[in-house]
Amino acid sequence: MVAAPSTGQGKTTVATGLMAALRARGLEVSGHKVGPDYIDPGYHAVATGRPGRNLDPHQVGEERIGPLLLHGARGADVAVVEGVMGLHDGRLGTDGFASTAHVAALTRTPVVLVVDIARMSRSVGALVAGMAAYDPAVEVVGVVLNRAGSPRNVEEVRRSLHLPVLGVVPREESLATPSRHLGLVPAAERDEATALVARLGEHVAKHVDLDAVLDVARTAPALDATPWDPAREVSPVPGGPVVAVAGGRAFTFAYAETEELLAAAGCRVVRFDPLTDRALPDGTQALLLGGGFPEEHARELARNTALLAQVRDAVRGGLPTVAECAGMLYLLDSLDDTPMAGVIGTSAAMSERLVLRYPVARAVGDSLLTRAGEEVRGHEFHRTALTRAARGWTPAWEVDRELIGVASPTLHASYLHLHWAGHPQLARRFTEAAAAAAPVAGPPLAEPEPTAVEPQEPQESTDPLLHHGDRELGPGLLDLAVNVHPEPRPAWLERALAEGVRASTSYPDPAAARVAIAELHRRRPDEVLVTAGAAEAFELVARWKQWRHVVVVHPQFTEPHAALxxxxxxxxxxxxxxxxxYRLDPAAVPEDADLVVLGNPTNPTGVLHPAAEILRLRRPKRVVLVDEAFIDTVEGERESLAKDRRRGLLVVRSLTKHWSLPGIRVGYVVGNERSIAGLAARQVPWSVSTPAIHAATACTGPAAVAEAARRAARIAGWRSVLVAGLAERGVEVVESQASFVLARLGDGARAALRERGVAVRRADTFPGLDGSWARIAVRPPETTALLLAALDAARLQA
Incomplete structure (x- = not known):
């Protein structure tokens, strides 16, 4: 048993290296891990060439620990067991149940302590003496000194110990294993895992006395137990049903005994990779979606639309399906705003809170796997959270008085991980359901080839002024390119839109919307023109007069320039x-300009210009057109000129972005009555639809004012997280007051992010900016974290 006084001492490095070193000697080695962890056994499997195994009394019961150790070690010359956390750390409130010490005592396995001595000398002796004497049932027989420094310090440590030193392993930072939010990056996700483990084996062989370790192992007495046998736990089912088991880089969490139980029951277990396989295996009669890191691969999973569609139809059609944690996320509507299979009607997102618990769960009702009231022992370990409860489903489990997951006669999905060796009845019920199920129909023959869903660089317009953020999007891409508010539309707006559809049997009449907008800005209705978005307003201004000298202040939104x-x-x-x-200099505008166009806050810089500075642009016989499409994202709508009734001033507002209405197209212009009449004379009759008119009325009422303020405050908070994250990475950011920021990511960064599934808006189509800049939409912190992680990965590769 390779154990440690606490986590972080290097026991995974030493244990995995020891397995690889012993195997390199020609020995058959079996690797085991105390506790529920999936990741370390993955590295053990690379080191030994055999499945990594778990020994977890909580999940499988004390009585199965010896049998499972013997089962995993069949045919091996030596078994190496890696502990969990500190030697005596177990399930909280149980006096060390399921700890490394507990498993060592159950299996009478001698313990070797790995101690990081980088910051200690004689204190190591006191620490080891205490660990060795704490529990007489645990036999600590030797020590490996890890991250050793100077020979003098090592010698001082040796003199403090009363146990043999089996190895002195020096610091070697190049052998560090990268980690993420749930621990180490799984071996199956790392192309270099085999080479890394081989180097670990060489490193341990050089610095650990392998003969002494084997001598220690030989002191372990024989176990009075019969090896666990899956054939004794389940009965064969007829027909050899095909059970499809998700694998690949996104689904790496699995206990080897689960597949062994299914095989013993007569199932044909076929692995498939949801990242690359376009269809479920031929003849699939049941589906097992285990754990992993789908949040790290969401965009790639979403690109495989053919498989997602087949899984959605099959599971909805009654395919027996078990989905644990990552598997459940795969069946949701979306994960971090990325579309998933859409079986379970809710979504999930990354959270700041890590859920880690080792509970006893009670089944809420009869289902594919469970019977009402049945209790199981499992574990949860995740940093995603459901955005809302899934409606219309029976919960799967009650855990600590909380209802989690969903269950039905054909589906069982939750965050809870289970070790089926401890609950073989689950395997029996699953295989019986598989045997009774009809095979899944194959995918449509006309499915496009995989290359059709790869993220392609957006098609370039012949005119860069016509390039918009939606051109940056593609299947499976995380959208930080389009400035549409990411939250759902309010219920009152949905009702208004529905009423607009019902009223669309008559021709549109914008009178009510003009009144509502006028009241909002303390103007008369004849000073308001409702338009089909800001884009129509710019077209009307462009055709209103024979302008002599038009000035557009750039960089800013290009649509007014293109319309002119x-x-x-x-x-x-x-x-x-x-x-x-990127602030306005009114003196830079030529005196003879009769039309000046400016955004405030300006897209793409996000700069909010003082209203007093904009008013300095006014001249006799000059029109100043202010595009306030994003002023509602500014707290308090500071510097807005919508209420200013001075002549020569036109203000354009858009409702499409802040209220998630890009497909409705609704906005308006406010100005003096003569200007508004001139624009209205050039407006195509009925250009603004009835649903858009209802939306405009609703989005300028009291409920909208209150909600807009709340949204603006949230955007400010989200923006501060984004700006801080970029600043930490040395990225130059223009000071923004809007729902986007302009950042100098560097040449090629936008394309590199796109390759990693993140879309940001190119900025070189805005006059005055080059390809080193990108506009990034402000999103909630969990989405921002994905952007920053992709940026880090792109920089690391570069």
Missing amino acids: ERAGHRVTVVHCRAEDG
């Missing part, structure tokens, strides 16, 4: 300068 050019106007560009923080 389409109307035949020559546009003069006035650049806000980077050295000024």
Whole structure:
């Protein structure tokens, strides 16, 4: 048994290296892990060439620990067991139940302590003496000194010990194993895992006395137990049903005994990879979706639309399916805003809270796996959380007075992991259901080839002014390119839209919306024109007059510029300068300009210009057009000019982004009555639909004002997280007050992010910016974390 006084001492490194070193000697080695962990056994499997095994009294019961050890060690010359946490740390409140010491006592296995001595000398002796004497049932027989430094310190440590030193392993940072939010990165996700484990074996062989370790192992007495045999736990079912088991890089968490139970029951276990396989295995009659890290591979999973569709139809159609943790996430509507199979009507997202518990769970009702009131022992370990409860399903388990998961006669899905060797009745019920199920139909013959769903670089427009954020999107890409608010539309807006659809049997009449907008901005209705989004407003301004000298202040949203050019106007560009923080300099605008166009806050910089500075642009016979499409994302709508009734001032507002209405197209213009009448004369009749009119009325009412303020406050908080994360990475960010930020990620960074499933908006189509810049939509912190992780990965590869 390789144990340690606490976690972080290096026992995984020493245990895995020891397995590899002994195997390199020509010995047959079996690897085992105390507790429920899936990741360390994956490295053990690489080191030994055999399945990694778990020894967990909580999940399988004390009586099965000896039999499972003997089962996993069949035909082996030596078994190496890696402990969990500190030697005596077990399930909380149980006096060390399921600890390393507990398993060592149950199996009478001699213990070798791994101690990190990088910051200790004689204290190591006191620590080891206490660990060895604490429990007489646990035999601590030797010590491996890890992360050793100077020979003088090692000698000081040796003199403090009363136990043999079996090895002195020096610091070797190049052998560190990368980790993420739930621990080490699984071996199955690392192409270099085999080479790393081989180097670990060489390192341990060089610094640990393998002969002494084998002498210690030989002192272990014979176990008075019969090896566990899956054939004694289940009875064969007729027909040899095909059970499809998810594998690959996204689904790496599995106990070897689960598949052995299924095989003993007569099932034909066929692995498939949801990242790459376009269909379930031929003849599938049951589906097992285990644990893993789908949140790390969500975009890739989403790109495999053919398999997602087949799984959705099959599970909805009654295919017996068990889904644990990652498997459940795969069956949700979405994971971190990325579409999944859509079987279970809810979504999940990354959370700041790590859920780690070792519970006793009680079945809520009869289901595919369980019978009402039945108790099992499992574990939960995840950092995702459901955004809301799944409606219409019976909960799977009651855990600590909380109802979790979903269950039905054909589906069992929850965050709870179970070791079926401890609950063989689950395997029996699953295989019986598989035998009775009809095989899944194959995918449609006309499915596109996999390359059709790979993220492609967006098609370039012949005119960069016509490039919009939606061109950056593609199947499976995380959207940080389009500035549409990510939260659901409020219920009152959904009702307004539904009423608009019902009323669409009549021609649209915007009168009510004009009144509502006028009341919001303390204006008269004849000072308001409702439009089909801000885009229609820009077209109307472009065709309103024969402008003599048009000025567009850039960088800013390109649609007004494009509309003016389409109307035949020559546009003069006035650049806000980077050295000024892209702020407006009114003196830079030519005096003879009769139309000046400016965004506030400006897209893509997010700069909020003072209203007083904008008013300095006013001149006799000049129109100043202010695009306030994103002013509702600014707390308090500071610097808005929508209520300013001075002549020569037009303000365009959009409701499509803040209220998630890009497909409805609704906005408006406010200005003096003569200007509004001139624009209205050029508006195509009934250009604004009835649903859009109802939306405009609702989005300018009291409920909308209150909700808009709440959203603006949340956006400010999200933005601060994004800006801080970019700043920590040395990324230059323009000071923004909007729902997006302009960041200098560097040349090629946008494409590198796209390869990792993250879409941001290219910025070189905005006059005055180059390809080193990108516009990033502000999103909740959990989504921002995915962007930052992708950015880190792209930089690491570069």
